Amino acid sequence: MTDAAFPISDAGDHDMLAHAAMALYPPTERGVPRLLCLSENATYRIDLPDGGRRVLRIHRPGYHDATEIRSELAWLDSLHATGLPVPRAVQAMDGERLHRMTLPGMTGRHVVMFNWIDGTEPTPDIAPDSFARLGRMTAHLHRHSRAWQRPAGFRRKSWTHATMVGPQAPWGQWQAAHGLDDAARDMITHAMARVGAELTAYGHGAARFGLIHADLRLANLLIAGGKTHIIDFDDCGFSWFMQDLAAALSFFEDHPRMPHWVAHWLRGYNTIASVTQADLSILPALIAQRRIQLLAWGASHAQTAQVQGLGPQWNARCVTLCRDYLDGCLARRIGV
Structure with missing residues (x-):
């Protein structure tokens, strides 16, 4: 996007x-x-x-x-x-x-x-086991990414804090979103500053940052029978590996079932690759950052059916998610 x-x-x-x-x-x-x-x-x-x-x-x-x-x-x-x-x-x-x-x-x-790949795009009613399957597939993808010798001249975008929510972010500027008053902008600004600090401390080491799909939201999955297919690698690039989990929650970061999705994704992922405590601890920052990246995208796509379908309260809920991140509620919800 x-x-x-x-x-x-x-x-x-x-x-x-x-x-x-x-x-x-x-x-x-x-x-x-x-x-x-x-x-x-x-x-x-x-x-x-x-x-x-x-x-x-x-x-x-x-x-x-x-x-x-x-x-x-x-x-x-x-x-x-x-x-x-x-x-x-x-x-x-x-x-x-x-x-x-x-x-x-x-x-x-x-x-x-x-x-052509047959399958049906999942909805928020997706079975938790499907998230476990996605976690396993993502772990396979990450394991491959870490070991793969990329061909000469390989080049993809890097999805960092600056390119996701900064002033020159390719998806737009979240400040342009409709309905944000000064208090809302201050809340988001404060949250994104903390996210940036946490990610700086977390670092860009090879164990944590590499080539990922970067847009593993439900719309980029196709489910057929007991199989899940990952499609649309158009935004694949270099970012934190745990960003693929944050992206899997796109548009539904505040859904009541979100903690269950996270738990099942991690259960599946851990059957293939290990997740450290530092990886778990950074998840709330990545989830909040992804939501604000989507807020910026929505501001630049306000006339599209997809954005209008999010409903009039979606932007306000972005502010609430930032508050939940700042006060630790988001971390408690997902148990990290």
Whole structure:
């Protein structure tokens, strides 16, 4: 996610681009594009003649360059080789998987086609066991990240305190959120200052900070039967490993079942990799920081259905979460 989302008015242009992109692929990979989502990227379902499906991602401009996208694809290749169920990019007729396309009157767009993954996006009613499964999968992902020898030229964004909630954060500025009075801004400012201090003390050592998915919210999971698939690595980058747990709670950090989700995620994670007391202790700071990053994103997407669907009290609840973080209530809720 970022504040550089596609204007909804561009939908027709991207429909034309999606149809034009079919010529890049072998006849067996060409189909009818149907828009799935027009938000950060334009995402299309491609219905193939044989009944199969693919996913076409049309990248938004100004967010990732070609090197960053190829780096994402390289990590997906390596993760897939370990058996993790992640998306795979499809080769075009020229053997390449990333292309830059232009149409008259349009800025060039990077496009990538992926294999289709069946499944259903979970809701907050997700079974706790699904969070345990996600914890195990995330631990596998982190173990791979720590050991993987990244190819030369690999480059992805770093998600630090400054890039998540600072003045130049790519997702926008939380101060622009609707309905914040001076007291609310002071509360958030105080909370984020403490978060920054805690994260400085926690540090960026290799055991705590590395390549992660960075956006493991419910919308980026697909559940089919007893399997969970992780999708949409568009925001993968370098951050604290425990940030993937904070991101898994996105938009629901104050949900009554949140402590149960955390407990089950940690139970699953600990079957594969260890979590230290310092990792547990930093979780409230990461959860509060993620919520304010989302508050900034919401401010820059206020007219979208997703933000409006959060309800009129969601911004106010962000302030409450910061207060709960500052007074230790958030830490007590999750038992750290």
